[in-house]
Amino acid sequence: METCRWIPEAGNGIEHLTLRRDGAGLFAQGAVIGDDFGAFYTIRCDSAWRVRHALVEVAGGARLELHADGAGRWQDGQGVSVPALAGCIDIDLTASCFTNTLPVRRLGAALASRHEIAVAWVHLPALTVEAARQAYTRIAPRLVRFESLGSGFMADLTVDDEGLVVHYPGLFRRID
Template identity: 35%
Template sequence: MRGLVWMKDGGAEYAEVELSADLAAVGVAIGTDPVPYRLEYTLRTFPGYMTELLSVRVHGAGWQRAIDLRRSAHGAWSCETKADGHLEGPFPGGDMGVLNDALDCDLEFSPLTDTMPVLRHDLAAREGRMDFVMAFVQVPHLHVVRHPRRYAHLGPNAVRFESEGSAADLTLDDDGIVVDYPGLAKLVRM
């Protein structure tokens, strides 16, 4: 089990992460964009680092949102949601039918969820480039959308992330955890 802290331009994140043939994590984040919020999550994967569960609770002044996003062993996505109070923007959840080809979730603003596809395909160590579809969970609304992207090996512990309209060269540690995500987060060494 590792305790990890990332500092972000608009907040911070702490996660307790256990890596073996799968990934299990609990975390908490605070952020400011688009409104101040506090977020807690639980993440579990099946062996091979494919999402099994992402459970998220987020709240701010006068509102709260919750989502339990699940992927079955057969690849079917489902979610349960809750929304109280007023938060401008989309409601939690979304069309799960468009996620059939997604193996991974991506919690917006969290560098941890970039770990799963990189580990599954050993992209921090092996040459290659892979295209993925993610179940992208927008924060703080917890609205889920289909999000295509690409990860490409750049060198030892270095991977390029690309999606429509954005790209970043990620630095990872020997466990495949994101150490530096330019423009998003930097792991604080303890």
């Protein structure tokens, strides 16, 4: 089991994450506290780091549950197909550093070249979700370029040997 914590570089808050790995894959549980919200998340991935289940709950009652088949097909918590997320393999929670690790680990050595991906982008605290285009490229052993293709935002993320973010310039830094 591994535990990590991040704080924002501006404003108040914290993200606390606990990771457990076994032969079936990865189980991540986390809590994110922002200036005006608190949320809990659980993300399960298979052994290839493809998201298979995500549950996000905002303090006060809002809840989002998604299931994925690892090949880009998603369903909500009631088993209803979510065609707007077709082709997404990863999930990205707006207030979470951890979710950047998912494509970094899943793509692994392939990050030697730029990879455009689609992610299920969950906005916190509203819990709205949409497909978003992103790109990841390893530019040094511990440096990964993240690009949000819809907005033009780009950041060079410092990661550890496990692909967990150590520093997300302007947004987050790890404190553990």
